Every structure is written in structure tokens, then in C-alpha cells.
Amino acid sequence: MISNNVAHFRAIVLACSFVIFTFSPYLTEHSAAQESAPSDSSPSRAAATSDGGAKPSAQASPVDLNGTDKAENTETNKDKPEKKERKGSFVFAPLPIVSPAIGSGIVPFLGYIFPFQTRDENSPPSLVGLAGLITDNDTRAFALAGDIYFKQASYNLKSLYFRGNLDYNLYGVGYTSGNAGLKLPLEQTGQLFFIEFLRALPWKFFVGGRFLTGNSSIRVKDTTGETPPIPADAALDTQLRALGVTVTRDSRPNRFYPVEGSLIDFTGDFFADSLGSKYTFQSYNLTYNKYFSLGKKQVFAYNLFLCATGGEPPFYGNCIYGARNELRGYTAGRYLDRYMFATQLEYRLVLRWRLGWLALAGLVE
Helix, strand or coil: CHHHHHHHHHHHHHHHHHHHHHHCHHHHHHHHHHHHCCCCCCHHHHHHCCCCCCCCCCCCCCECCCCCEHHHHHHHHCCCCCCCCCCCEEEEEEEEEEECCCEEEEEEEEEEEECCCCCCCCCCCEEEEEEEEEECCCCEEEEEEEEEEECCCCEEEEEEEEEEEEEEEECCCCHHHHHCCCCEEEEEEEEEEEEEEEEEECCCEEEEEEEEEEEEEEEECCCCCCCCCCCCCECCEEEEEEEEEEEEEECCCCCCCCCCEEEEEEEEEEECHHHCCCCCEEEEEEEEEEEEECCCCEEEEEEEEEEEEEECCCHHHCEECCCCCCCECECCCCCEECEEEEEEEEEEEECCCCCEEEEEEEEEC
């Protein structure tokens, strides 16, 4: 649960972003401004505008195009009203959830989208939010999350706190176990804290470090019939802690509802007993998303996801199929193993009355 719930709740926030994009006046206004602005958002350009505008040229004349002295214009401009500062927007999104893994219920989400620095014209909108999870199989959880951009898009800070209990079935590790039809009902209770700090580099890259810590306990629920082997860490309080690295490149004009551009995201987490972790293992994930616009209302979205683990992870530290919305509709967690490959293509169509339609096809290995 520890390593994969980071991805699980980031997926929940991403799902909420479809509603955020539709109902947030600030976000849609800011997105339109971004799409009409020059595409170069490298740190060099950000540095050039860090004081609110480009540096004047050494050859610039103190006289404007009308022949008047700029000092006179300055006096005149004092009487003009200042440009209205951008403000944020609150968004509430009670999303229904129907999951073969954790049951049916609701994901209430309350978010605030805002410019972290009001005079920062280059940074994407920042987001802080509170998400819950309530289903009919007694799964209960909540998460606090933040995604902040500042200093003219030179820095990005992400953070997440999660606490709750998940009721789900363990089918065993490996493809064969997933198809065997044996289920072990589990209840996993725990919490985690995750933080990531990234620095912008040229060509829209961000690079930085991350830290993850959490603990959980697993209880085997009453069951009858044949079941997979009981995991070794059942009924134990397990601590996991890791340091990691992130490399990402994001060329999407709007990260909440992208219609063009691409996203490349690589993460590596290194769990070690020297950090206080019960298990020593490594987790690597690579995500590639590409978006193709077919007009104002139609988008093709392609996704590629690769996962690998090394060392000796707990069963929930493996690659878990379905934890990151790969091929939605399948039971999340039925297939888990050391390595995973998934790819899918989506067609999205915006309908009237703020509704949408989605079709997808994919492959997992």
C-alpha cells in the first residue's frame, strides 16, 4: 500500500482535474493565456522576466514612439488603474467510484486552484486539495495534497499525506496466481507522507529528489475455501522509507485537461534499512503520455507505462496492475509482479452541457 497509494491518490486528483477544468473560471482563463503565450518556458526566459517584465535593451531610447518623454508617460500612468491581480478558484467534485477491487462509493474532493505568486505570469496554476474515499466494503481514507509552482516556473513542490484503511483481495504474485481464481481478503491500515522538490532545466525538463515514509499493518479477514499463501507481513506493523529521484518533461499547455503536447515522467525510489525501512528494494516507473487534438472537442490520448522492482519488496511494493488507471475496468491489484508493461489509446469527445464521452483500448503484459 505504501508505495502504490502515492500513485493511487495522484490518480484520484487527476480524475478530479477533469471536473476542475470544466468548472474553474481561473483555470480556463489561465489556460487560454498560456496557449496564446510564447511556448518557450525555459529557466533562461523565466529569469529574464523575474521582475515582472523583460529587461530593457541597452540601446533602448528614453523617448517612446510618439516622441514624448517616458518620464512624462510615467506620471500619466500613475493615474491609471493597476492591472487586476489573478485570483484563485475553489472546486468541489463529489465523484462516484465503482471498483471491483474496493467496492462502490464516492470520492469527495475539495480543491483550490490559484497562482502561488500573483505577479508570476509564467508558472502554471498551483493546486491544493483534500480528497476522501468511502466505499461499501468499509474502505475509508483521506488524503491532503499540494502541487505548487513558483519563481516563474523555476521550481515545483509536490506533497501528499494519506491515511486510511483499504479492504481488498490478494490473488498472489505473478500472472499465473492472478488467473488461478484464489482470493485472500485483506484489510490494510496505514498512513504515508510523500514530498518531492523539482528544479526546472532547459527544454521543459524538471529534475529533483523525493522522500517517502509510511507504515501499515495487514489483517487477514475471515474467509472459507482455498486461498493464496498468507503474506509474511500480515498482522505486523511495517515501516517503509525511501529516497528517490524524479525526471520529468511536460510540454502540455494545460496539465488538467491536455489537448496537445506530451508528458514524460520517470521516478526511482530506493527503500533501505539504513533509512529505517523494514524492506530493502528499488522501484522504478516510467510514464509517457502524448496528446493529439482533432479540433476543439476531440482528443486522442496515448499512454505508455513501464514498471520494474528490484531487491526484496513486500507484495504491495511490486508493480500493481490497475494502481495508475491502466486499462480501467479491470480489478486493480489482481496482477502484481516484478515487471509490468501497459499501453493504451483513448479517444475523448466533449459533448454539450459540460459532458464528455471516452473510448479506450489497451494492452498490458
